[in-house]
Amino acid sequence: MAGEAGMYNGLDDKMHEECGVFGIYDPEGKKDLVRLTYYALYALQHRGQESAGIAVSDGEKINVHKGMGLVPEVFSKEVLDSLKGKIAVGHVRYSTTGSTNIVNAMPLVVRYRKGSMALCHNGNLVNAFELRKEMEQQGTVFQTTIDSEVIANLIARGSNGIEEAVTQAMYRLKGSYALIIMTDDKLIGLRDPKGIRPLSLGKLDGAYVLASESCAFDTIGADFIRDVEPGEMIVIDENKIESKKVFNDVEKALCIFEFVYFARPDSIIDGSSVHMARLEAGRILAREHPADADLVIGVPDSGTVAAMGFAEESGIPFGIGLIKNRYIGRTFIQPSQVIRQLGVKLKLNALKSAVKGKRLVMVDDSIVRGTTSGQIVQMLKDAGAAEVHVRVSSPPITHSCYFGIDTSTRKELIGAQYSVEEICKHIKADSLGYLSLEGLIKSTGLPRETFCAGCFCGKYCIEVPGEGDKYLFEKC
């Protein structure tokens, strides 16, 4: 998917709605919690570049700072110094919905009858609209368009303590949520009953930490304990850490795209190394779609590891054929009409000396619209490549996803409209091969029933309101 979308929008070219969440509870209050949260969010920056925020509870009240942009852009030394407390939560957000509005930044901090709470959510509720309408009928107002506000309202309606209230809310929520909630004196982590989005638990000396990905633990020197389980609620307070299985009979449905693209390679998700899975995907891809070629190259950065796996398995040498400019940023200015044709050149450059006269295997992690893939194939041929055999380390994306990938309409998905043969023609590749879904699942080393792969097979793990029986409650 590298280079497929958002060419001039960001440091990265993701095309999805993803977030990173983090929380820490330090009962002794001796750590520089806010800086640790800052560094953890920085480690999760790949999950969201649109906005960032940190909320801190000092036991009595919650203070929050959030803003548009990357973590280092949002937080100044002065701001970090001004936030003090024993519990902290943080959030990075990416959104392609166009609602690049500060009002939608997280953590969302609300006051309700039991005190205050801050919410950090990664995921997508499929019944957010329904719940919102239902609560609006009861006279509730909404100030944002984010699911967290719906969740906060549900929790606030709950009876008894926060844990019960959260439990009751979880019974109403449908969709994906890796959620971290901070109250005045508790840190709560929960994962939806399918475990669609990842959430990990770790420890840093006497403090407990929660994070979307384990790479955040490595960055701040914390030890990984385990993944939060689907349907599980973790409650950390001054004296203890407790686990509650809110849903016992869970049927796991981890989003397989975490392995394809979302997660950082140095993270371990539900026991499987993302890097190792991508490497293995490349190996399997080589077996499924061998190619007669001189050099295997990856489309940086996301295709590189699978390319290495492909090379290893095929025996064709691995090499670098494309150089990516590391400095593209949010404010990068688009080419004017006069120089529009520059396109992907502003971001990638073919390494002529490496590809000239070579028959190439070019590996990418996915193809969304196909436009950029075609431009890269052309660039490689212009640089003298004799042949370009495109290999993709995931299956064609044939269906829109409701739980995170922002491939909003089917029309944009080249995999939904055209056959592999047609796509090959379209991008002018000499051959094109996609990894099978079976191969992709196998690459993770996890059982088939672990995953939701709806974007590849159309069978989603959760019934989507308004989509009738199109999205069956079954695995493909």
Add this chain to the structure above:
Amino acid sequence: MAGEAGMYNGLDDKMHEECGVFGIYDPEGKKDLVRLTYYALYALQHRGQESAGIAVSDGEKINVHKGMGLVPEVFSKEVLDSLKGKIAVGHVRYSTTGSTNIVNAMPLVVRYRKGSMALCHNGNLVNAFELRKEMEQQGTVFQTTIDSEVIANLIARGSNGIEEAVTQAMYRLKGSYALIIMTDDKLIGLRDPKGIRPLSLGKLDGAYVLASESCAFDTIGADFIRDVEPGEMIVIDENKIESKKVFNDVEKALCIFEFVYFARPDSIIDGSSVHMARLEAGRILAREHPADADLVIGVPDSGTVAAMGFAEESGIPFGIGLIKNRYIGRTFIQPSQVIRQLGVKLKLNALKSAVKGKRLVMVDDSIVRGTTSGQIVQMLKDAGAAEVHVRVSSPPITHSCYFGIDTSTRKELIGAQYSVEEICKHIKADSLGYLSLEGLIKSTGLPRETFCAGCFCGKYCIEVPGEGDKYLFEKC
């Protein structure tokens, strides 16, 4: 009150929690609504310098832009150009509560079951806490600390159309509110049943406008129609403008501080010219507290007009004795410890050539803490003034106010703790005279029963929860 407080905080040195509101409905949609709102807010800037915001409805959805700072700081040309619609509302806010947080900026835009609405509020609810608690008990969450959020939640609970919902809400609200509400297709203005805060109605060609003060109409070339009446609701839609008296048996209680300090002199409030009232206050002050002096000077800017009235009535020449630096801004840096003694000199300078050897009458509009007044007296004496007779064009502030003036604790109010004689000694004036409340009321030309003067007499127009019978429901 000039120079009394906030010396280094702002372009102005007000010590109150005040706001300015504005709304315009242009059924033909031909006007540059957003720029008109921008200029109107700029005309109301004296009512709030902390944050500014504009919301626009294009008939289907409401877009909003708000930020911390002065109107020209918050809005760029790009932002103004990006907001389009047929209805617009705007808000400027001042707050000394320390919650200088963007989340509290207005307009507050919410979605509820009937659509969207934007609220702009000037005033202070005395039962906001109660209402908030009550709604929290029903499971409502609050994201801000502003009264508008309470009001929005009340309205959202209402049955039937927006007008009924607003009416029902008004029955629940206690306190001061000059409120402008924009829905997708209506512009609504309302004023609390006491009319504590001002609100005016005007017309600009085919468009209707609402504003805190009539000076906003002058700035954008609109014609003043009339004040919105206490307890009245004005509803403007595409076809008509309607008035509804929500409360019929109203007992007016306009905040008299609008005449003392809040309002711009070129505004007409409830039929009385603010400038003329201040001039007359000076004249009456001269009669109540004559002085044997050579020159009458005002403390700029707020004491100038009353000084002119004092001079006229007393026959003592009016002159300028203090020069105010016009450039102090939000970011002005406070003196370090080493040069702390500079104090008021950074803002005001005595005009030696004018005051040397003179017996002065120095007129100010009010005294809050007394610190600055003392410094100014000293400055004038250092500049060679033979005598400084301080005259204040309002009575001693003896009571905290719940409806706008942020004299949060009695302890800070020098008028609440000391006698006039003691204050005179404290500020080292040669004599000190305050205008009587009777005189102040007389200066406005309005009947005594028009006003709430609780800060001067301790008898507030509304029962304040938690203050027992201290704040009687009567006029002083």
Add this chain to the structure above:
Amino acid sequence: MAGEAGMYNGLDDKMHEECGVFGIYDPEGKKDLVRLTYYALYALQHRGQESAGIAVSDGEKINVHKGMGLVPEVFSKEVLDSLKGKIAVGHVRYSTTGSTNIVNAMPLVVRYRKGSMALCHNGNLVNAFELRKEMEQQGTVFQTTIDSEVIANLIARGSNGIEEAVTQAMYRLKGSYALIIMTDDKLIGLRDPKGIRPLSLGKLDGAYVLASESCAFDTIGADFIRDVEPGEMIVIDENKIESKKVFNDVEKALCIFEFVYFARPDSIIDGSSVHMARLEAGRILAREHPADADLVIGVPDSGTVAAMGFAEESGIPFGIGLIKNRYIGRTFIQPSQVIRQLGVKLKLNALKSAVKGKRLVMVDDSIVRGTTSGQIVQMLKDAGAAEVHVRVSSPPITHSCYFGIDTSTRKELIGAQYSVEEICKHIKADSLGYLSLEGLIKSTGLPRETFCAGCFCGKYCIEVPGEGDKYLFEKC
């Protein structure tokens, strides 16, 4: 001149190229020099709002910080804290030349064979172009368009010590200059042989200070010692303060516009109080051009004092008829085409209650183009004024000035093209009267030979290259 120009450009509406300079030498090094300079520049802000800068010498090297904008915008607490030393100089600059470029901001800091120096210049060299060409012929390069760079190059060419080098430079410079130079260990102030621009010397405990106007001394608590004399060089070092008369046979030619408009009223220039001069100008104006009227009002802020003088002398009451919005700033956005007609209303508002039915005398300090004056007259009539008699407290500006007033072309000067009668018609006043040059000079209490009044009479104090004998070396 208030409102005449730059309506939407600045906090002020000056139409000239003026600057403010300041310097301080604290041999003991115990003062917070940089903050004192910051406050002094803030007191001189009226002389320049485009850019600001402070340079500090710690005895070994010079550090500088400068930027575009007002003093509080350019300097953060962090920056102030980072600058340390025993000598400091500061500058505020205003420019209408369009070269709003940071490269032209002062102080200009250069390294030359004897060390470093920082220059702060207020004035205008008439032979800058010549000197520049001459030095360019010798291979000199120029990086800015400011006169200071020419001066720095001249000084750097000088032989022997800095004092001799400066002296030699002064012999070459033609035009106006109030100049403050800081070397690694000296603070030097000089004023051109005509004394066209003001420069004052003061003392703050053991430290000596130099400033464009004495109001800067009042602000920082320094005592005024005396004006630097025309052609004088003041040299302050660790041990002593020395005066050197570089030109003995000087013929003074202080720019009379300092009294009309440039200087702050609380400054004393060459022994005369600016405020008192403006008041007296109003009195003389009343005698020269009496009017049969009910009320005298000033155009704020610059016409107010003269209006008071006019009222006093004429016996007609003084009042406020126009309210000025205090909040206009650099970033204020101009009206779009649709609402262009708002014009002066965005800045000034007529006080209907005060002017209705009245025959007014409206006093302003000067008229440049006449456009705004016409708008104000109209605004007053729209507000119900029966008659508007315009009185101007200076003569018609008939000639462009080469030493500070940026009335770049004659074409813009209404006073250069039309008779008083025609101007009266153009601005639709009921009558129009300008103060005579004689009256203006008299108002200052200084002898006629003190001033250059070239803009009023066309006879400049210095021969202007390329203007032939049009600008005679004589007084009018």
Add this chain to the structure above:
Amino acid sequence: MAGEAGMYNGLDDKMHEECGVFGIYDPEGKKDLVRLTYYALYALQHRGQESAGIAVSDGEKINVHKGMGLVPEVFSKEVLDSLKGKIAVGHVRYSTTGSTNIVNAMPLVVRYRKGSMALCHNGNLVNAFELRKEMEQQGTVFQTTIDSEVIANLIARGSNGIEEAVTQAMYRLKGSYALIIMTDDKLIGLRDPKGIRPLSLGKLDGAYVLASESCAFDTIGADFIRDVEPGEMIVIDENKIESKKVFNDVEKALCIFEFVYFARPDSIIDGSSVHMARLEAGRILAREHPADADLVIGVPDSGTVAAMGFAEESGIPFGIGLIKNRYIGRTFIQPSQVIRQLGVKLKLNALKSAVKGKRLVMVDDSIVRGTTSGQIVQMLKDAGAAEVHVRVSSPPITHSCYFGIDTSTRKELIGAQYSVEEICKHIKADSLGYLSLEGLIKSTGLPRETFCAGCFCGKYCIEVPGEGDKYLFEKC
């Protein structure tokens, strides 16, 4: 050198003073020159992240915009749109000298007797101090600390046309310079007689382009023509392009660090592919210092390619063992004292699943201080690596460089103080091997006499003033 320095300062961790230069002349004036320059600078961003600037000549005058930060931070759409012309030059600058001052940003634009010129310099003059002193003696002032100002002054002194003046200047300059000069109507490129810094010539339709590296041509779609030769001056004007060999008897001395680290891998320098050279360096390194290991990993990004070469040659598999965070930026906040130990973890993370139990070869491009290398070795061992054999694809840096590498003092250079054995112990590697200088030179495929390798051998290509005969005028 990755991770060695500037850990929290920049997007990159270079430790040198390097720049990127670019120029374009479009005689037809139909191209969007400024955007092309913007994209070219963006392609050269790796050569300098401190400041960026673009100057444009419209034939009559030169306009310039420069600022601190990355290219997209310095230029807004508005600024790009405001710059128009037929010739443009651009510059990106990196500096560790601490003089992060806007006054030192390039292009430097000066006016001199023949008109205007803009200079963009990459390199380091060794006689800048001498030349500066000499010119200061003649009365010249300097406003910056950059060599360009010295060069501009030299050129301005030159007689006859610009070409002669530049030629004369080149005879005086000692040191490295890849220089692009724009006058009102000419674009001139020159390279010092040793060719220490690279400079390439290209063509884009009818327009000629000059750039530090050929990757800039690829980005804007221009064709590479050839390298500018040592001692060559290229003059492009409206009608022609001319080459002049200012020095005929040149002895080439290209900085070998361009191949080790500075240049982007997709650039071709003096005929040799940077990427291919690095790959080959890895291969030779494997032969010179083989290791008995399971996996070869590179320190990202700079060690990756050599690691691939090492793997290929040794037959040991290549893999990824370290993940680099892509989002570190200029404003990244350093860890507080409490969490200082995080160190390199904030930027790099070991891939446990890949390195656990493995005997690793860890390849980096260079070692400067050794601190970070030690931290990375430790991180890999903490992640479970059985052994870590460090291989460096360049020789130990034993000498400070005067022409670009900012290894200001010998003390910091671990290679200058310790033996390889001692360094190995210091960084706690299981073995350590550096590529020989011979091997490094061989990797480039260019003859030995092509290079200056003074930092590795102490024999610099140019006599350095004040260093006596220590820096001989010979090749090692």
